Amino acid sequence: MAVDFKTFLEVTPYVTAIHKPVLLRGRHGVGKSQVVYQFAESIGLPVVERRASQMTEGDLVGLPKTDGDVTSFCPPDWFKAACDEPVILFLDEVDRATIEVRQGIFELTDSRKLNGHRLHTGTLIFAAINGGEHGEQYQVGEMDPAELDRWTVFDVEPTVEDWLNWAQGTVDTVVWDFINQNRNHLEHTSDFEPNKVYPSRRSWDRLNECLSTLVDEQEKTVLEHGHGSTLFNLASSFVGFEAAVAFNDFVQNYDRQVTVGDILVDGKLEKVKDWEINDHNALVEKLEAGKTFAEALPDEQIQNLAEYFMLLPSEVAMKLWTVMGASDNEISNTIRLHQSKVGGEDVAHRMVSMLRADDEESS
Numbered sequence: 001m002a003v004d005f006k007t008f009l010e011v012t013p014y015v016t017a018i019h020k021p022v023l024l025r026g027r028h029g030v031g032k033s034q035v036v037y038q039f040a041e042s043i044g045l046p047v048v049e050r051r052a053s054q055m056t057e058g059d060l061v062g063l064p065k066t067d068g069d070v071t072s073f074c075p076p077d078w079f080k081a082a083c084d085e086p087v088i089l090f091l092d093e094v095d096r097a098t099i100e101v102r103q104g105i106f107e108l109t110d111s112r113k114l115n116g117h118r119l120h121t122g123t124l125i126f127a128a129i130n131g132g133e134h135g136e137q138y139q140v141g142e143m144d145p146a147e148l149d150r151w152t153v154f155d156v157e158p159t160v161e162d163w164l165n166w167a168q169g170t171v172d173t174v175v176w177d178f179i180n181q182n183r184n185h186l187e188h189t190s191d192f193e194p195n196k197v198y199p200s201r202r203s204w205d206r207l208n209e210c211l212s213t214l215v216d217e218q219e220k221t222v223l224e225h226g227h228g229s230t231l232f233n234l235a236s237s238f239v240g241f242e243a244a245v246a247f248n249d250f251v252q253n254y255d256r257q258v259t260v261g262d263i264l265v266d267g268k269l270e271k272v273k274d275w276e277i278n279d280h281n282a283l284v285e286k287l288e289a290g291k292t293f294a295e296a297l298p299d300e301q302i303q304n305l306a307e308y309f310m311l312l313p314s315e316v317a318m319k320l321w322t323v324m325g326a327s328d329n330e331i332s333n334t335i336r337l338h339q340s341k342v343g344g345e346d347v348a349h350r351m352v353s354m355l356r357a358d359d360e361e362s363s
Helices: 005-016 032-043 057-061 077-084 099-111 132-137 160-167 173-181 201-211 217-224 229-239 241-252 260-264 277-289 299-311 314-324 331-338 347-362
Strands: 022-025 047-051 063-067 070-074 088-092 124-129 152-155
Touching: 005 022, 005 032, 005 152, 005 160, 022 032, 032 047, 032 088, 032 124, 047 077, 057 099, 099 124, 160 173, 160 277, 173 201, 173 241, 173 277, 201 229, 229 241, 260 277, 260 299, 277 314, 299 314, 299 331, 299 347, 314 331, 314 347, 331 347
Parallel strands: 022 124, 022 152, 047 088, 088 124
Antiparallel strands: 063 070
C-alpha cells in the first residue's frame, strides 16, 4: 500500500530508531529525494548523497593499499564520512546500479559495514528507486526478494496537499495558485508516450526556478500577466504542451483571480457570486495555506468572513470551519465568527442547521 509524504514522515522515525535502512519506491519527479532531505533536516543530520547508478565497484569499496604482506581497501571519502560521524547516507537510483554495486550495498544494508569499515552508530541509510508498481515504465533492474528483504520498503504516492504544503512560500504565488486550482496538471499519473514531455512535481519546481530569474520589470510581466509565446514556450519545455496551455491561460487571466484580501479586507463578495464548489474550495485552501487564522483578525475582517461564510455551500462552509479550528490557529477568530450576524441571521444558527443536516444524512 502506498503512503503519502505526511504518513512517511510520521512512520519513518520508528524505523530509523532501530537503524534499519529505508527504501522509497515511486514515480520519477514526485519528490523522493526532497523528502529524504526534509527528514534529515528535521533530525539535524547532514546528507551524504551518491547516485548508485553512476558508481563502479571501485567507487563503492575504494582503492586497495598494501601494508607489508597484507592488502586492505581505503574507503572513499563519502563512505569514510558516514563512518566517522552520524549522517544520512542517501543512495539514489539503486535499481539502476550494476549488479556488483548492488551486491556491495547488500552488506551495507545487512551488516552496516563494507570491507571491514563500519558505519557510525548514528548513521542512517536511505535509498530511492523508480521500481515497484511503476517499474515497467522505467529502465531499471528488478530487485529480488533477498535484496528487498534488506530494506524497509515504502511505496510513496504523495498527495497534491503534500506538494502544496512544501511549495507554500517556496514557489511563486502564481504557480502555487495554478496548481491549487488545476490539480490535474501537477503531474502525469497514467502511462507515458515515448518522447513526450509531461508535468511532474520536479518539473514545476524547475519551471518556477526559471521564472524566478526574470528580474527586470519588463521580464516580470511574463509571469505576472502572461506574454503569449514567451511564457508558453518556457512552460511547454518544462511541463509539456497541455499543462503549458492551461498555465499560460491562467496567468493571462490572473488579474481576475480572487485573492484572500479581496474577501477579507475589501469584502468584494460580488466577485464570487457565480462560483461553484471547486472555486470556493480553492479559496479556502488559500486561506489555510496562507495561515490566515494564525493571529486574531480585525473585527471588520471577521464580518467580511461571516458574510462569505453564509453564502458558501454547506460542505465548503464546514471545511472553512475546520480550517479555522486547527490547533495552530487563533481560537478567538472562530469564536467571533460563531457570534457574528449577517442580515439578521446568526452564523451559529447556520452551523446548527448544517450539523442537523449531516445527522439526518448519516441516519
